[in-house]
Amino acid sequence: MDVYGIIGHPVEHSLSPPMHEAAFEERGIDAKYVTFEADPDRIEEAFEGAQALGVDGLTVTLPFKHDAFEFADVDDPVQRVGAVNTIDFTDDGPVGYNTDMTGTLQAFEHHGVSLEGAEAVVIGAGGAARALAFGFEEAGATVSIANRTESKAHDLAADVPDASGHGLEELPDLMAAADVVANATSVGLEEDVSAAPADAWHGDLTAFDAVYKPLETRFLSDAAAAGAQTIDGAWMLLFQGVDAFETWTGEDAPVDAMNEALRSHLS
Ligand code: ATR
Structure with a gap:
C-alpha cells in the first residue's frame, strides 16, 4: 500500500484527506492519505522521518512551505517562489513542487x-x-x-x-x-x-x-x-490537489470525484 499525507501545524481541519481518498478510490489505487501534525521545532526530522519510513508523497501546508523548499530538490520556477507545497519522494530523493501556483x-x-x-x-x-x-x-x-x-x-x-x-x-x-x-x-x-x-x-x-x-x-x-x-477559492484547493495527485501517481486525476468530495466538506 502507498502512503501519502499532509504535514502542517495545525492540520486537523484539512480538506486534503477526503479529497485525495476520493481520488485514490475512484482510480482503484491502494493508498492511504493521512494527517501529520508536526512539531515546528523538529520539522527537518519530520521530513527525513517520512522519507525513511517510505512515505510516497506529502502535501505541505502552513507553516512549513519554506522548510519543504529547503528540504526538497526544486527546479525553476519553484526556485524563485521559495515555497513548496507538494513533495514527491522519488528513488532519486525528495522533489518539491508548488501546486498552489x-x-x-x-x-x-x-x-x-x-x-x-x-x-x-x-x-x-x-x-x-x-x-x-x-x-x-x-x-x-x-x-x-x-x-x-x-x-x-x-x-x-x-x-x-x-x-x-x-x-x-x-x-x-x-x-x-x-x-x-x-x-x-x-x-x-x-x-x-x-x-x-x-x-x-x-x-x-x-x-x-x-x-x-x-x-x-x-x-x-x-x-x-x-x-x-x-x-472561488475551492478551485485553487481542488487543482493544487489534482496536480499533486498527477505528480505522485502519473495518472490523470479524477477531477469530478475530487471536486465533489471537497465541496461536500465545504458546504
Ligand atoms: P499568507 O502567507 O497566507 O499569504 P500572510 O503572510 O500573513 O499570509 O499575509 C497576509 C496578507 O494579508 C498580507 O498581505 C497582509 O497585509 P500586510 O502585509 O499589510 O500585513 C494582508 N492583510 C491581512 N489583514 C488585512 C487587512 N485587514 N486589510 C488589508 N490587508 C490585510
Missing part, C-alpha cells in the same frame, strides 16, 4: 479565462500572494501587487519580472485597467468584508479569491453584482 493556473483554464497578455492585480504580499504573482507571471500576465503595507508590495514586485508594487489606495485605478483581480489576503475569512472597494468592480473583470471560508465571500459577491466572472 500551478493549480491556480489550472483553475483559470478550467473557467476559460486566459492569463496570456492579461493585466492581473494581486491583493496581498504574503505567501499566497507570492505563489499567485509568480503563477500569473508564468502564464503571461503583467502583475500589479497591492498591499496594506506598501513596502511589502514593492519587495514582492522586485522578485517578479515586470511586476509593480502599490498601496491599497491605488486599487480603484488598478482595477479599472485590469482583467483579473485576485484576493491573496486573509480579508473575508469568516467575516463579511472585502479587500477590494465594491464600486471598483466592472463587468470585464475576473475575480479570484484564495479565501474559501465562506465559499461566497463579500469579495466575490461584489464582483458578481458588477457582472464580473468569479472563481
